[in-house]
Amino acid sequence: MDYCLGDGDGSATTWTAEPGLDLDGDGAEDAFGLDFDGDGLLDDALADLDGDGVVDHAVLDVGGDTEQRFTDDGSGTWSVSVDRGAQLRWFGLDGAESVGGPLVDFDGDGEADDRVLDADRDGLADRALAGTNTYVDTDRDGAWDVWLSDSDSDGAADSAGVP
Known part of the structure; x- marks a missing residue:
């Protein structure tokens, strides 16, 4: 799956990674782990939950007490996702x-x-x-x-x- 992130200087880089995690629990690998938040742990994930081959979800501290989920709303910005029960x-x-x-x-x-x-x-x-x-x-x-x-x-x- 492809993903693109800003480099901090106004530019961006696109990468490709093979999924190895099942983030939505349906039995299919749809995410890969990385250290997105810079804490030195591979406990974060980027996922393609709509199946189009492009990352659309970021999860920090997967499965932890402080897990946070974000989604790309289609504009290229990461918005807070409310799929954890919030209304x-x-x-x-x-x-x-x-x-x-x-x-x-x-x-x-x-x-x-x-x-x-x-x-x-x-x-x-x-x-x-x-x-x-x-x-x-x-x-x-x-x-x-x-x-x-x-x-x-x-x-x-x-x-x-x-x-």
């Missing part, structure tokens, strides 16, 4: 407030297959990933300010607009 407040496109996550029915198709994220850790979702669309609350007021669409699934936005 987020989020607003639908109709303005109705809900609590839940990380998987919700954001787009109203009857399936809880959309993801809400809280990048600034204030408890209010500021990103929602729904199919090929990503919705972003840029000013932290709970309203979705912009949407981006990646209709050809190449990892780059093809169009943008206001919801």
